[in-house]
Amino acid sequence: MKKALIIGAGGVASVVVHKCCQHPDVFGEIMIASRTKSKCDALKEKLENTTKTKIQTAQVDADKVPELVALMKQFQPDICINVALPYQDLTIMDACLEYGVDYLDTANYEPLDTAKFEYKWQWAYRERFEKAGLTAVLGCGFDPGVTGVFSAYALKHHFDEINYIDILDCNGGDHGYPFATNFNPEINIREVSAKGSYIEDGKWVETEPMEIKREYNFDQVGMKDMYLLHHEELESLAINIPGIKRIRFFMTFGQSYLTHLKCLENVGMTSIEPIMYEGKEIVPLQFLKAVLPDPASLGPRTVGKTNIGNIFIGKKDGKEKHYYLYNVCDHQECYKEVGSQAVSYTTGVPAMIGAMMVLKGLWKKPGVFNVEEFDPDPFMEQLNLCGLPWKEDFNPVLVP
Numbered sequence: 001m002k003k004a005l006i007i008g009a010g011g012v013a014s015v016v017v018h019k020c021c022q023h024p025d026v027f028g029e030i031m032i033a034s035r036t037k038s039k040c041d042a043l044k045e046k047l048e049n050t051t052k053t054k055i056q057t058a059q060v061d062a063d064k065v066p067e068l069v070a071l072m073k074q075f076q077p078d079i080c081i082n083v084a085l086p087y088q089d090l091t092i093m094d095a096c097l098e099y100g101v102d103y104l105d106t107a108n109y110e111p112l113d114t115a116k117f118e119y120k121w122q123w124a125y126r127e128r129f130e131k132a133g134l135t136a137v138l139g140c141g142f143d144p145g146v147t148g149v150f151s152a153y154a155l156k157h158h159f160d161e162i163n164y165i166d167i168l169d170c171n172g173g174d175h176g177y178p179f180a181t182n183f184n185p186e187i188n189i190r191e192v193s194a195k196g197s198y199i200e201d202g203k204w205v206e207t208e209p210m211e212i213k214r215e216y217n218f219d220q221v222g223m224k225d226m227y228l229l230h231h232e233e234l235e236s237l238a239i240n241i242p243g244i245k246r247i248r249f250f251m252t253f254g255q256s257y258l259t260h261l262k263c264l265e266n267v268g269m270t271s272i273e274p275i276m277y278e279g280k281e282i283v284p285l286q287f288l289k290a291v292l293p294d295p296a297s298l299g300p301r302t303v304g305k306t307n308i309g310n311i312f313i314g315k316k317d318g319k320e321k322h323y324y325l326y327n328v329c330d331h332q333e334c335y336k337e338v339g340s341q342a343v344s345y346t347t348g349v350p351a352m353i354g355a356m357m358v359l360k361g362l363w364k365k366p367g368v369f370n371v372e373e374f375d376p377d378p379f380m381e382q383l384n385l386c387g388l389p390w391k392e393d394f395n396p397v398l399v400p
């Protein structure tokens with residue numbers, strides 16, 4: 001039985017904690033540590049009488065390496081699961097190196113002052129993790145995360161060479177608010193208001209935000225508008241999946257969401273440039289986050305389904321082959337099981353599975369890795385067992 005230190009106590013962390021508690025044989029003890037200890041305590045109180053997993057809580061500022069190392073020395077974890085915010089990735093990786101423990105996260109590092117998603121900061125830790133004999137698993141949510149595992153699985157079992165990948169992220173859920181984001185509003189808005197981009201013939205092609213729009217008829221959700229976004233797994237998959245000619249990422253958005261976002265953008269509310277307000281410096285986007293609904297509160301009100309997956313085009317035995325791997329997840333089913341909506345669920349379950357892979361020694365090798373660099377099979381098996389079953393389509397409609 002192993003010990004996991006879980007950093008963060010938000011929407012995704014809550015799912016990770018629930019799912020770890022469903023596997024006490026692997027997660028014998030967990031420590032939930034976050035900035036606001038009361039949120040950790042609330043999770044402990046909800047779960048401690050329902051599981052054999054022993055739960056402890058602590059307050060920690062994950063921007064401070066010495067605080068993290070002190071906590072690790074006290075708890076002695078076998079893995080550190082980072083489900084705080086991307087800004088904390090590097091300090092938590094530093095602490096893992098200093099104490100000597102494996103690391104896993106769900107989103108790549110991003111400096112507070114530039115909305116730029118790149119792996120370069122975390123890939124720069126490769127040699128240090130290798131030398132320390134420690135494993136760091138990057139981006140182990142759904143996208144990035146399962147989308148990388150899907151790619152490794154497709155390559156292993158269905159293709160000699162994959163040439164095109166389209167990742168389609170559809171949220172057909174309705175929370176009834178005129179405007180709310182399904183995960184941390186600051187991170188979400190930074191992501192969708194940035195320029196779009198995709199990789200073609202080894203080069204990044206940049207687009208204006210929301211410039212490329214397509215329609216797609218999603219299984220169990222229906223017809224949706226989707227828009228090409230920059231997304232972090234494009235960077236790693238273009239390197240790790242040989243033979244790739246083009247890789248794109250599309251996310252669905254409703255017209256109301258886009259109209260609200262445009263209006264907020266036009267009045268300067270999505271800016272990350274600090275401004276002075278009544279003698280105090282504030283960041284407009286952080287202020288906006290404070291007035292928007294907390295994503296963790298959307299669970300009870302969200303109905304509908306998500307459908308996220310990858311369409312692959314490649315070659316098998318000299319012939320062109322098409323293959324679509326996806327998961328459909330129901331917001332209300334997630335809420336019934338763990339008290340969260342499907343966006344937190346589809347991120348938290350893969351994070352727990354990734355940690356399980358490392359703790360069981362199945363994904364254990366020294367260095368810093370993206371998920372597609374590990375054996376996909378045991379992870380794919382757990383997806384089916386842990387609430388995110390996948391479906392295959394060998395004749396999918398392609399995205400023009």
Ligand code: NDP
Pocket residue numbers: 007008009010011012013033034035036039060061062063083084085086088106107139140141142143144145182183184187295296343346347
């Ligand atoms: P939330 O905002 O709900 O939760 C973030 C948590 O981190 C909060 O508990 C917050 O504390 C805590 N935190 C923030 N700063 C610190 C700090 N300095 N020290 C300690 N704790 C801190 O976010 P989500 O749960 O929605 O998202 C969590 C992560 O998951 C994000 O990195 C997000 O980008 C990623 N994600 C990944 C997806 C994927 O598919 N790969 C999809 C969705 C999200 P406090 O309560 O005090 O604010």
